[in-house]
Amino acid sequence: MKAESLFFGGVALFFAGAAALYGWWAREPAGSAVLVVAFLMAALISFFTAIQYRRKGRRPQDRTDAEVADAAGPVEFFPPGSPWPVVTAFGFAVAALGVVYGLWLFLVGCALLARGVTGFVFQYVHRGEGPGD
Template sequence: MKAEKWVFGFIFVFFLVVTPIYWFMSGEIAGTFVLGFSALLGGMIATYLGLTARSFDPRPEDRDAEVVEAAGPVGFFAPQSMWPFWCAITVALIFLGPALHQAWITLVGVGFGIWALSGWVLQFYRGDYKH
């Protein structure tokens, strides 16, 4: 967590320095707020990572460790799945409705989305990859 903390700390300091410079050069209020809130977001994440890193042992990346210490199973990754495709079609239908001023297309997309999202969430409860 040490490296991530420093990355977000740098983001905090960078936007903290850039925000007043942007304000004086442009005088625009919206961009100034966006840059200021970006600084706050980077500071919040850096603080969270710094506080969280104290509560558990450091990872091998956070200390001088050998490569072999980080070896082992990383986790479970889903094999090929058709459900992201159907969820993408669903999102396209949901956004197509307002674009064409047709509410029924959005409703069909929402109904289709319930099926597609349920299939994606529950894909490992049946079939070949059942747990």
Template sequence: MKAEYWTIAGCAIFFAATAPIYWFLTYDPTGTTALVMTLLLCTLLGFYLGVVAKQIPDRPEDRAEGDIAEGAGEQGFFPPYSWWPLFCALALSVVVLGVVFGWWLFIIGVGIGALTLSGWIFEYYRGVHAH
């Protein structure tokens, strides 16, 4: 996590230097606000990665003498294909169309959205990929 921390901290330092320069060159409040918000986002993420880096033991990637073979093994759970995000997006489009055309369509979209979102959340609790 130390490499990730330093990458994000470097971005925060860059935006901390860029925002005042941009303000004094352009006096544009919108761009300056965007740069400051990006600085705050990088600071928040860098703080999180720094705290997590202190809590976990050194990974092979974090040590100069680390070997590639030390990182072997299971890296995590990567889900296979899923159709649920497509159905959730379709339900969201019905909700948005409901705002345009009428509340009755909005309510139908919310109902379909609740069904598809619960299907996506509980997809790995039943069926072929249950664990």
């Protein structure tokens, strides 16, 4: 993931430079804010991939001398079914309606959205610890 980290680091530097130039030249806050957010998103992805590279090392895809069989095996755990995507989507929809209809509905939607995201994150937190896992 070193290549991905360097790539997104370059993208982040581009957006940082573009934000600085745009902010100095145009003096328009909305465009500057969008460019800063783009910089932060690219920097986050670069940081994540750099940490994964440090934790897991080089992947077979990163080596030029690797064989196809080096990447064989289970890719990752994919859950069979989950109610949390529906809860998360419903929470987002209610929060979006709350922006239009009122703060109380927005807060209810945020609570549903938070519950859905928490369910996603902690759904399989104990996977592999007990019998039958």
